[in-house]
Amino acid sequence: MMRHVVVVGSSLAGLRACETLRQEGFDGEITLVGAETEIPYDRPPLSKKVLAGEWDSDRIRLRKADDFAGLALNMRLGSPAVALRPDSRIVSLADGSELPFDGLVIATGAAPRRLPNQPDLDGVVELRTLANSIDLRDRIADGTARVTVIGAGFIGLEVAATARQRGCAVTVLEGAPAPLIRGLGAEMGTAVAAVHTRHDVDLRCGVGVAGVEGDGTRVTDVRLADGSLIASDVVVVGVGVAPATQWLVDSGLQLGDGIICDATLHTSAPGIYAAGDCARWPNAVFAGFDDEEMRIEHWTNAAEQGAAAARNLLAVARGEAATPYESVPFFWSDQFDSRIQFVGRARGGDEVHVFAGDTSGSFAALYGFAGRLRGVLGVNMPRLVMPFRALLASKATWPEALEKARTLAP
Numbered sequence: 001m002m003r004h005v006v007v008v009g010s011s012l013a014g015l016r017a018c019e020t021l022r023q024e025g026f027d028g029e030i031t032l033v034g035a036e037t038e039i040p041y042d043r044p045p046l047s048k049k050v051l052a053g054e055w056d057s058d059r060i061r062l063r064k065a066d067d068f069a070g071l072a073l074n075m076r077l078g079s080p081a082v083a084l085r086p087d088s089r090i091v092s093l094a095d096g097s098e099l100p101f102d103g104l105v106i107a108t109g110a111a112p113r114r115l116p117n118q119p120d121l122d123g124v125v126e127l128r129t130l131a132n133s134i135d136l137r138d139r140i141a142d143g144t145a146r147v148t149v150i151g152a153g154f155i156g157l158e159v160a161a162t163a164r165q166r167g168c169a170v171t172v173l174e175g176a177p178a179p180l181i182r183g184l185g186a187e188m189g190t191a192v193a194a195v196h197t198r199h200d201v202d203l204r205c206g207v208g209v210a211g212v213e214g215d216g217t218r219v220t221d222v223r224l225a226d227g228s229l230i231a232s233d234v235v236v237v238g239v240g241v242a243p244a245t246q247w248l249v250d251s252g253l254q255l256g257d258g259i260i261c262d263a264t265l266h267t268s269a270p271g272i273y274a275a276g277d278c279a280r281w282p283n284a285v286f287a288g289f290d291d292e293e294m295r296i297e298h299w300t301n302a303a304e305q306g307a308a309a310a311r312n313l314l315a316v317a318r319g320e321a322a323t324p325y326e327s328v329p330f331f332w333s334d335q336f337d338s339r340i341q342f343v344g345r346a347r348g349g350d351e352v353h354v355f356a357g358d359t360s361g362s363f364a365a366l367y368g369f370a371g372r373l374r375g376v377l378g379v380n381m382p383r384l385v386m387p388f389r390a391l392l393a394s395k396a397t398w399p400e401a402l403e404k405a406r407t408l409a410p
């Protein structure tokens, strides 16, 4: 009998889990535990409209206060979970309280990685939370700050674009030979990020950062491996995120760059599911590829997985079979006037075929591996990307993808 479900992580995946439990008719108790004191909000605008000062924080709430009342949640915000005992079915919170549960969904997301020897200086910032975004917004608002972004991933480049549009002088430092290499591969990463050079962002790849320096209080410079200094008023550390699983290390749950789940998002302990940025699972859509087991850090995946984990938790409690979560990943990114969209996956070494436009501006490209379509990229080409989501789900071959591209290309 399942009477009490605990959801740990009060953001997108956690909220979607709570909503789905109610939509599926669960009328027992739901406790939503969150490390942040904020009611759940959307993160993508934190590097875009909120950072630019165009949207205030009310605009990004995932639900209005009245909608929360309708969900009848027991909200435990501001007190993170610190331990899990799967055998006793108890989650412990930082405030000392213990929450017994019948079912548990873990949706603790991810947290920014730090640089080795990162100093705690005023002006050295990261971007994951609303508080981070408001702090950075105020630092760049008058356009006079010299901003150095360490890491040319999507979030780093979005911050660079927003800061540049505020009038700031912006330098981006990337250790890899090309920007966006993890998400798009070197060739397309270079093409997509060229928009930064066109807007006078100083984008430097293949450079090592030796350290971040200050006057004891405030940041002053970033020192490169060759000894040179980049004078900086603000340093944004954008070197990726790690799954927020530290609180689970003694739980016995199987971990490994995320919470290891089966195809239904079930963890290694009975009645415990994971969803969103913290979950690693085998995605059958990519069976046979070299990266079938994946952990995804995109909005759409977190929303879909939160719902799927909740549905499977209820199904199994009713004695029914759980449904594997199979999905074609999708993400978008906005940088200057570029709307970047991607469906599927990409890896360095994939075959890349540009089938519309040209890479100096708007374009669309297919990614293939082992005779199959692996992903599709579009820059300002929305109509040419989404039709491939269904094709990827059907495990299309490379020739089928080329044929579809031929029919769609203008």
Ligand SMILES: Cc1cc2nc3c(=O)[nH]c(=O)nc-3n(C[C@H](O)[C@H](O)[C@H](O)COP(=O)(O)OP(=O)(O)OC[C@H]3O[C@@H](n4cnc5c(N)ncnc54)[C@H](O)[C@@H]3O)c2cc1C
Pocket: 008, 009, 010, 011, 012, 013, 014, 033, 034, 035, 036, 042, 043, 044, 045, 046, 047, 079, 080, 081, 082, 107, 108, 109, 110, 111, 127, 128, 129, 155, 244, 247, 275, 276, 277, 278, 296, 297, 298, 299, 300, 302, 330, 331, 332, 333, 334
């Ligand atoms: C600045 C920014 C811009 C982005 N832009 C895009 C975009 O353009 N497109 C896109 O597809 N994706 C984007 N993303 C990614 C997207 O926002 C994430 O994939 C999504 O937020 C993941 O949701 P989640 O619920 O899994 O995790 P999170 O949003 O990370 O939420 C996890 C929650 O759990 C809480 N938590 C952590 N540990 C504990 C604990 N021990 N106890 C209790 N609570 C805990 C955290 O405080 C947090 O509130 C962006 C992300 C950021 C940060």
